[in-house]
Amino acid sequence: MRILRAKDYDDMSRKAANIIAAQVQLKPDCVLGLATGSTPIGTYKNLVAAYEAGDLDFSEVKSYNLDEYRGLPGDHDQSYRYFMNVNLFDHVNIDKANTHVPDGLMEDYEAACAEYDAAVAAAGHQDLQLLGIGNNGHIGFNEPCDSFIKGTHCVDLTESTIQANSRLFDSIDDVPRQAYTMGIGTIMGAKMILVIANGDAKAQAVHDMCYGPVVPSCPASILQLHPNVVVVADEAALALCPAE
Numbered sequence: 001m002r003i004l005r006a007k008d009y010d011d012m013s014r015k016a017a018n019i020i021a022a023q024v025q026l027k028p029d030c031v032l033g034l035a036t037g038s039t040p041i042g043t044y045k046n047l048v049a050a051y052e053a054g055d056l057d058f059s060e061v062k063s064y065n066l067d068e069y070r071g072l073p074g075d076h077d078q079s080y081r082y083f084m085n086v087n088l089f090d091h092v093n094i095d096k097a098n099t100h101v102p103d104g105l106m107e108d109y110e111a112a113c114a115e116y117d118a119a120v121a122a123a124g125h126q127d128l129q130l131l132g133i134g135n136n137g138h139i140g141f142n143e144p145c146d147s148f149i150k151g152t153h154c155v156d157l158t159e160s161t162i163q164a165n166s167r168l169f170d171s172i173d174d175v176p177r178q179a180y181t182m183g184i185g186t187i188m189g190a191k192m193i194l195v196i197a198n199g200d201a202k203a204q205a206v207h208d209m210c211y212g213p214v215v216p217s218c219p220a221s222i223l224q225l226h227p228n229v230v231v232v233a234d235e236a237a238l239a240l241c242p243a244e
């Protein structure tokens with residue numbers, strides 16, 4: 001794992017966007033694995049600015065998002081499809097037909113999750129997978145549990161995640177209790193993984209991801225086994241990591 005230290009959120013966002021921009025410039029028809037949450041918003045803003053400056057062309061890019069709340073339609077303002085449209089897709093020249101987010105309303109979800117994995121594989125896997133990390137060490141919605149789950153699947157969200165995400169809903173009762181997420185195997189299939197983290201609430205999770213044992217109780221720790229991971233984190237998120 002390579003750890004790039006950022007001064008603050010803006011610095012993290014710029015550094016992360018530069019890495020994604022380089023990927024798009026070097027391989028215009030690349031496959032991006034994309035993430036939602038508060039952390040990547042600044043990264044996407046920088047990508048939009050680079051597009052507007054004429055430095056990026058998304059016309060051949062394909063994207064696969066990590067996760068989606070079960071039961072939310074794509075036009076719900078807390079769905080991750082909506083988030084992606086508002087924060088990135090509506091502002092760049094990506095073909096929406098090439099953007100993929102698990103369907104929160106899928107009926108036969110086991111078949112649909114298997115199809116999602118098959119589509120990622122058929123696209124050649126993610127050239128670059130962007131990840132945030134949960135306070136509890138989750139990646140995507142792979143929550144701490146007893147085993148690493150390989151493929152895209154339906155998960156029960158933990159109380160800690162429901163609590164963390166309730167800030168975006170009118171009330172905690174409105175937060176969906178389940179979600180669909182790429183599995184650990186789907187994520188690990190990416191050729192390169194870019195993890196972004198900021199703020200002291202992430203410090204323990206970032207430490208455990210980089211230096212803890214590889215255990216499913218900290219799903220992000222599996223990234224230690226991937227050959228090409230870059231972590232871009234600010235000083236607060238790196239507070240418990242050795243200063244190398």
Ligand code: PGA
Pocket residue numbers: 036037038039040131132133134135138139140
């Ligand atoms: P956040 O979420 O960016 O909103 O902190 C990260 C995550 O849960 O993966």
